[in-house]
Amino acid sequence: MASRARVRAPELIGKGGWLNTGGNDLTLSDLRGRIVVLDFWTFCCVNCLHVLDELRELEERHRDTVVIIGVHSPKFVHEADHQAVVDAVERYGVEHPVLDDPELVTWKQYAVRAWPTLVVIDPEGYVVAQHAGEGHAHAIGTLVEELVAEHTAKGTLRRGDGPYVPPEPVATDLRFPGKAVRLPAGTFLVSGTTRHQLVELAADGERVLRRIGTGERGLDADSFNEPQGLALLPGGKVAVADTVNHAIRVFDPVSGTLETVAGTGKQWWQGSPTSGPARAVALSSPWDIAWWQDRLWIAMAGVHQLWTYDPASGTVAVAAGTTNEGLVDGPAAEAWFAQPSGLAAAGDRLWVADSETSAVRWVERDTDAAGDADGGGEGDGDGGDGGYVVRTAVGTGLFDFGHRDGAAGQALLQHPLGVTALPDGSVAIADTYNHALRRFDPATGEVTTLATDLREPSAAVLVDDDIVVVESARHRLTRLRLPEEAVRVESVAHRTQRAATEVAPGALRLDVVFQAPAGQKLDTRYGPSTRLLISATPPELLADGAGAGTDLARDLVLADGVTEGVLHVSAMAASCDDDPAVEYPACHVHQQDWGVPVRVVEGGVARLGLVLAGLDAE
Structure with missing residues (x-):
């Protein structure tokens, strides 16, 4: 060798x-x-x-x-x-x-x-x-x-x-529950993520009535693989985001039957179809789901997008997001998300917990869009019958987080996983890594704290004047009275603690190293087999070099006057088994996103090397 x-x-x-x-x-x-x-x-x-x-x-x-x-x-x-x-x-x-x-x-x-x-x-x-x-x-x-x-x-x-x-x-009735939904009978259905089951609890949120699933990983009529999101469908059935199976299932609480309605059981990769018959299109880590505007909306955490499933046509399609990871608002087809993990339908808005940007965002009809949308072609981001737009309520990007109340523009969250629409038009936020339940009020633009001392809350369900919180790391549901006024907490702000790379002003050479693994070669049968996308926070950091291309090396120019920021680099390479005797060789996709903090100083490096696959980028 x-x-x-x-x-x-x-x-x-x-x-x-x-x-x-x-x-x-x-x-x-x-x-x-x-x-x-x-x-x-x-x-x-x-x-x-x-x-x-x-x-x-x-x-x-x-x-x-x-x-x-x-x-x-x-x-x-x-x-x-x-x-x-x-x-x-x-x-x-x-x-x-x-x-x-x-x-x-x-x-x-x-x-x-x-x-x-x-x-x-x-x-x-x-x-x-x-x-x-x-x-x-x-x-x-x-x-x-x-x-x-x-x-x-x-x-x-x-x-x-x-x-x-x-x-x-450890013996507990629930073990790291993910999400919950209230059934028409008043009981709760909870996704028992770690034990690969659904668990129905009595109306008290404590007594176990039944378990659905064998408890072993699988994709058949009686098994799940780390299920998360749940959504009550018209007619009383429950849609399940079967996360590690990369599938959407439908459970009938009356008959007890379980059906797979979307996904192939395999993970979606770049270049795979993004619309079509739901059972023929791969998904990627669906984390939560919500019924909104006659479709099931899917928080596709694995590819930083929102998708939809239309049961009438039996099809899925991308509704918002580009697969690029970050926080960018605008028309749905151009917006960026970062692991959307919670959804809540509220009238004309779909609230989104965008976990990696520590943000709460929403989707609504784009009233400025032309009214003659074409009906939902692949990647058009219109959910099927009209344009949508993505906006941000709270959050600034991938590397800023904390626990700060006040005006939404300066408030901070830490990796929220759930959102719940409240009767007054506000939204409750399962602020997971702050162990808190927060609230954003669109009428005032304020963020407040409703409760602290929870343990990794991941979702919540509204029950009359109470809110029932999924305390994932305490393995239970916790019922709280919705207070008339929020609790104020001391503000804390953080940035990701990773050492910044000191780079020289002006020209910066970026090289992404990729060596095809042994026995493989780059797949060039249908054009370039590599992709490189570069952006920056703040955008003003880059005077030249931002955007997409097929070469894994690029010459960047850092702008004068911007002394620090983050370079966002997304690289992909496709390789195939190199055996002339095999007519249809197996192909493999390698991909990674980097967020590289940089500080511009005299004497800094003029080359930045990143390894996608190989030994050394320096």
């Missing part, structure tokens, strides 16, 4: 310590003789959750030779809390050791720039590959097989059980 750079892997260090090891600390010397895959992740990141699922098969197939180590590297302040990491490891079924690195020590040692990033270490302790983003499991699997053969021949491979020790199970 081809020679590789001999880079000694830095030690694994994290102030938070180790999880899933039975209380033992691990070092790289403990892992010598095994192939180690480091997964740099953070639990807010839907792309990281995709990679967790990609790695499950690899983990099982090579259990005696490969050790996967999660390195939890937080973005939000809440994610640096050790108990929150413990909860996330259980919530998402992580079955390998995890290093809690709240101060990003190991992240910095490995020069990681993006969530998620995978690093492969050979049995002798050397780094042999680094991959940013999703879609690399096939390449890593191929590399693992090569390393097994090489180190078996050298006598340096050690087989056997890994260091994973499962935690003791």
